[in-house]
Amino acid sequence: MFLRKMGIFLMICLVGIIGLPLNQANAIDSDYFGVNDPLQRYTTDYTTEINQIADSQIQWIRISPEWGRIETAKGVYDTAYLNHLDNMVNQLIAKGVHIVWILCYTAPWASSMPGLPPCQGFLHARASFTGYS
Numbered sequence: 001m002f003l004r005k006m007g008i009f010l011m012i013c014l015v016g017i018i019g020l021p022l023n024q025a026n027a028i029d030s031d032y033f034g035v036n037d038p039l040q041r042y043t044t045d046y047t048t049e050i051n052q053i054a055d056s057q058i059q060w061i062r063i064s065p066e067w068g069r070i071e072t073a074k075g076v077y078d079t080a081y082l083n084h085l086d087n088m089v090n091q092l093i094a095k096g097v098h099i100v101w102i103l104c105y106t107a108p109w110a111s112s113m114p115g116l117p118p119c120q121g122f123l124h125a126r127a128s129f130t131g132y133s
Contacts, residue, residue, distance in 0.1 A: 034060025034100070039088055046088055054095035061092060062100040068107035 035058055039046045053061060065085055072078050092099055108114040 033058055034062060034098075036062040036064075039063050039092075047091060050088070050091050050095060050097070053092075054097060059096065060098045060100060062102060063088075064102040064104040066105050066107075067103050068105065068109070070103075071107055071109075073109050 035053060037049065037053070039049060039061070065081075069081050070077060070085075089099060
């Protein structure tokens with residue numbers, strides 16, 4: 001008898017809840033969303049990727065070109081790569097995409113461990129640090 005009364009009570013509650021008018025959720029402002037996309041690594045067709053980003057209404061992108069690709073030696077700049085980055089940035093701005101620009105890694109010519117790739121230098125430093133704990 002108790003289970004029957006409980007079942008009826010739950011059914012009444014469910015019908016009451018279903019019958020309530022539901023407020024439609026507000027659309028999420030797409031300005032809060034972004035992607036971390038290594039567009040700077042595309043050497044040929046990044047226009048398709050930029051169009052896909054803009055079409056999906058993503059308004060922020062993080063790009064992180066490597067310092068050593070921009071400045072190959074102290075005071076020596078790779079103008080072709082800078083033009084590549086400049087073109088990419090112009091396309092993103094034209095599509096209304098904001099850019100978070102992070103200059104990555106120490107250029108090999110400015111590094112205390114110039115022979116190691118950037119991630120290897122990090123792992124070496126981390127291993128040295130963890131050895132002290």
